Amino acid sequence: MNAVTPKVTQGPLPASYKVYKPGRMHPDIRVPMREIALHPTAGEPPVTVYDSSGPYTDPQADTDISAGLPRLREAWIRARGDVAPYEARHVKPEDNGFATGDRLTPEFPRHNKPLRATGGKAVTQLAYARAGIVTPEMEFITIRENLGRMELCKDIARDGESFGAAIPDFVTPEFVRDEVAKGRAIIPANINHPETEPMIIGRNFLVKINANIGNSAVTSSMANEVDKMVWAIRWGADTVMDLSTGRNIHNIREWIIRNSPVPIGTVPIYQALEKVGGIAEELTWEVYRDTLIEQAEQGVDYFTIHAGVRLHYIPLTVDRTTGIVSRGGSIIAKWCLHHHRESFLYEHFAEICDICRAYDVSFSLGDGLRPGSIADANDAAQFAELETLGELTQIAWEKDCQVMIEGPGHVPMHKIKANMDKQLDTCGEAPFYTLGPLTTDIAPGYDHITSGIGAAMIGWFGTAMLCYVTPKEHLGLPDRDDVKTGVITYKIAAHAADLAKGHPAAQIRDDALSRARFEFRWEDQFNLSLDPETARDFHDQTLPKEAHKVAHFCSMCGPKFCSMRISHDIRAEAQKEGMAAMAEKYRDGGDLYMPADQQD
């Protein structure tokens, strides 16, 4: 099993090429962006878009899955002088669920000694930010978030409703540093994952999305998961969570991390549970702690930790329609119940912080008691846990650890904003990271859509990262097609949110695509789409000929009924006559019908 190097999808998207923008403070920085070239008749420069796809879409890059990606941050990390390599924890049979022989996923071929903070220092981006240091990561992010908008849209009018967010016209390195220092944004960047291209999660930056991958006890393999990771970032995933729960968790994760240019998140309790044979009550702090170190050494960038599931909250879930639906939450709840005590996550939270600060693993404080149905939305259990997450945020911040807060789940539209408001209030403006929320329960098979609605709204209200939901949610493990559908749906939600928040650069792509549409530049319309292949395919299903790519109509209406073609005629006529004169003349036509209120 898995003896072959995984195959992943490579090569640029249509009409797209990768550019790298250099840093100023840190000249060795090369920030990747994607430029989408337009047809010469457009007379427009290429459209620059955010690019999370890594070297896989760069034909100049020489990617080799069995070697891993270039370790671009390694020099930056070492230059700070606060870390040292050491002998890694020994990999144990239980780390891979006791898989052996053919059933054991092979180890990743290359090994690097892990780094760790020296002298008890915090090596987190938060610690540096508080110390007034603009790290290379921060400058990288500055350039990345601006997307060349200093050149492109000097005179763009700000238009939007941001509900108290503070999105700047232009991002500066100092702004990034300050947002991180305030805890309002995080940069997930484990020192042992130097392959990452730095990115930021915060309400005053572009809305991000996460894609979940991972095998389960029932199905999937390492090659599939590496392929899914590369596939997810190709379509725009900003981070990827590896939620593997079966055997081979350690080795699969290593392959994923070494080849991932985006931050990788995990839920360490899943692997810990595998190590104790799947029996929740046999979990111990020692097993869990060892798992945290194991994963921190590998380079996991953020941990979901359900430390907010407190013993006395569990009874609040018993009368729910759907109980506890978070896997991690239910495991912890079961443990608490069995031992009749607070969880080791809660009791040892300060020690967990000490581990995280030594590697710069960010917290994603898990919502173990999130609602799993419309019936349970915004209930006492959910909001009680959120209060505790607020307390834990303060503890983590005191330890210089970066924190984001996970949110629901299943919430009808009229209860979404209360989640955002309460999270901002309770958790000191730490970034919010929500799963959907699904706005109805009645459409299994379409939960990317039921949740895309909620995701767009909560993103608008201020959620910093949206965790995707695929069409398979509630039904099965997503395959490659589901991953793509989930990612595209969430890119839509995130972008719709950026537009509504009034992000100064967001509308550039909409406008470029709309102009292409109006000018019948079909190729440009496809290429500017989030999914050029599908757009082209849909068009070609009825009009496959190359000639139709320059036709001034499509199969929806046919040539005689094309409103856009007619609009061009109108515009031509208007230009002949002069607009001002035309308007004046028309207005003289007068009203043929009196307004109703003047007719009596």
Place this chain on the structure above:
Amino acid sequence: MNAVTPKVTQGPLPASYKVYKPGRMHPDIRVPMREIALHPTAGEPPVTVYDSSGPYTDPQADTDISAGLPRLREAWIRARGDVAPYEARHVKPEDNGFATGDRLTPEFPRHNKPLRATGGKAVTQLAYARAGIVTPEMEFITIRENLGRMELCKDIARDGESFGAAIPDFVTPEFVRDEVAKGRAIIPANINHPETEPMIIGRNFLVKINANIGNSAVTSSMANEVDKMVWAIRWGADTVMDLSTGRNIHNIREWIIRNSPVPIGTVPIYQALEKVGGIAEELTWEVYRDTLIEQAEQGVDYFTIHAGVRLHYIPLTVDRTTGIVSRGGSIIAKWCLHHHRESFLYEHFAEICDICRAYDVSFSLGDGLRPGSIADANDAAQFAELETLGELTQIAWEKDCQVMIEGPGHVPMHKIKANMDKQLDTCGEAPFYTLGPLTTDIAPGYDHITSGIGAAMIGWFGTAMLCYVTPKEHLGLPDRDDVKTGVITYKIAAHAADLAKGHPAAQIRDDALSRARFEFRWEDQFNLSLDPETARDFHDQTLPKEAHKVAHFCSMCGPKFCSMRISHDIRAEAQKEGMAAMAEKYRDGGDLYMPADQQD
């Protein structure tokens, strides 16, 4: 071409059977509903859902496409004593775009003389409502909208934000009459379409959806369109618009109407344009008027009429990013420009009302100047036209005509509510009927999703009917799969809106499905879904065996990690101990960490 009787999809949905509820005031009324049977272990009654699918899903019904549906409203219409049959307008070659021989779609085999009001009377549901008459249509709708909720949810708590709507706990015949009389709801019900099962469109009723079908000059045929109509209502379309623009418009429409249990809408200018060879400036009032009568005689239930496109608004569109994107709007604009005068729609609007009141054709006042891009949303042209639509509404109401108002289009999230508020204010609370709106332009191929987000929101804010957008929007003519995807997406949006508005019966289905999910009743979970076939298929892709339909896990997490299974364990343990005691005991555990604000 088209010599064969169309094949349509028939038979019930899984675990569903059709029931008919009788009227009280009008005992011959039989209101169709779908009951979804649950597994015996549920110990729950069947879930009753709104059913727009007509006799096609009733195995007892004997449907014959070449005979048409039963004319269930005919006796009600004739009993009112205000209509008389007459010799129909003669069908002319241009009605079918001069198609001949093999290219001519055959006539529908049966003919009925059309009815028309006698003595200049208004035979509209609005006229009856104003006269204090509860028609059989109104009682039918009363029963239909209640969905048995008087029995099922006597004690359901109202929960939602309806933005000033007045949704009653229970719908009464008098409530329906009153809403229609006030113009806040319409019952599209042409006296020449007695096959319809009456339905209502209004902010204080369930949110409805429309599906567009229709051939174009480029592709498609009668058999396809009849099949699409039946397919669209199978998945939940409440009305269907026939937007055909090629040849054979008259004959295709006849086949559709005779077999449609839902109201059919059209845009008569499309056919009028065909009659003048596609040259907009050659349109005349006489050709248009003749087309209205032709379609009213066939039984079209509502006309989209772009009478709000006034001459002096056209210059307002010239600097837009995407000009005029409404097909009808652009045709009228071109005509106005050429003749330099107000359109015949505007000039003859009172005469159009006289036609509509004689057949009870409802108005769908078209938004010919709706924005076609984010850049053009909420602009001067759009809102100027809306003011005119408000004036026309008053004129139509004076003629006892039923009116709804069409809305956009492409609107970013933060500008959606202004559309709803302005429409309510300007158009006297006439029902709003919007296309989407799309919340971003950057995802051609996924515009069911970009628009489903906007549709859910504007539905929540008060839009009464949502016109679907399919994945093919902007790219090509939708096929059968696209129609289904569009309908399901919009059923999600409409239902999410009903939930958020606090419709008293909306959550029943969510709760039933959530209970099925929590209790591992997989079959019930599939059957309660908007699309049982897809839900089942997605589950079976990884776990195809029958045994897995009773398994207490799925392939997402596998058996060891199933949070719901663990929740059951927790519940069992809690029940042993007694909840109150458990909660008390846990609370005594006390706080291990002080809240942050008490730590200083």
